[in-house]
Amino acid sequence: MKRLRITSVVILFLVAVGAVAYYLFRPAQTCIDGRRNQNETGVDCGGVCGPCTDVLDPDPFVVREAAFVSGNGSGIYDVFVKVHNPNDTIGAAQVRYDIVLKDTSGSEVGRIPGVDSLLPQETRLLVAVGAHVTGIPASVEVSFRDATWQRFSGYQERPQLTVYRTRFDKLSSGPYFGQVFGTLRNESSYDFRSVTVKMVLRDASGTPVALNQTEINTVLAGDNRDFTLIFPKAFPGDVASVEAETDADFFHQDNFIKRYRSGNEQFQKLQ
Secondary structure (H helix, E strand, C coil): CHHHHHHHHHHHHHHHHHHHHHHCCCCCCCCCCCCCCCCCCCCCCCCCCCCCCCCCCCCEEEEEEEEEEEECCCCCCEEEEEEECCCEEEEEEEEEEEEEECCCCCCEEEEEEEEEEEECCCEEEEEEEEEECCCCEEEEEEEEEEEEEEEEECCCCCCCCCEEEEEECCCCCHHHHHHHEEEEECCCCCCCCEEEEEEEEEEECCEEEEEEEEEEECHHHHHEEEEEEEEEECCCCCCCCEEEEEECCCHHHHEEECCCCCCCHHHHHHH
């Protein structure tokens, strides 16, 4: 019994000495030790360390439609790509793209670079009017690069910019073939310096027969703005429907007009 008591005391002594030695000679806690210590909120980040980086792993864009139609002149085509961002909370503040037209052999006959942005769960038309092509296109492809992804916190939906009362009229006289009338309504509480309206005209089978776009400046909250798009050259097929989309730059503050009234906070502040 006495021997057991002595052994227990020795073990306790050794444990105490080891603990003191560990606390005296342990490595200093740093922001690169691969441990979540100090007052860090993540491993080597947060607290006394730098902020934790939000690692984004977005799903790629989905191309839902790509088409071209004859433009205003020989070797000139109008092209559009309908692209969807499938991510629920991640948007692209900026993404570069290349729309490539190819002939029947797969050779490139035209390339159209561009820059755009997509909100979470947004479907957008990428439109190029008057693209010069060196051959006869048979297909359209698009590639994306250099996307600047951004997570939206508490994001609900994009501000409502809606096109109403669209109508295509074929002209029987004058220098133009036809025109589309419509009304842009800003149903949001934001004021925009510029809003682009894009149009795809389709026949009864849904095939695109013509497309165009126009820019409307200084669109205030609650505004109703009438507009007209001109189609100078004749195109084949009868127009059965007009598909309209609005495009405003929601990511950059320069496209928001600052006005001193309630309810006109900039969209970025709600992200």
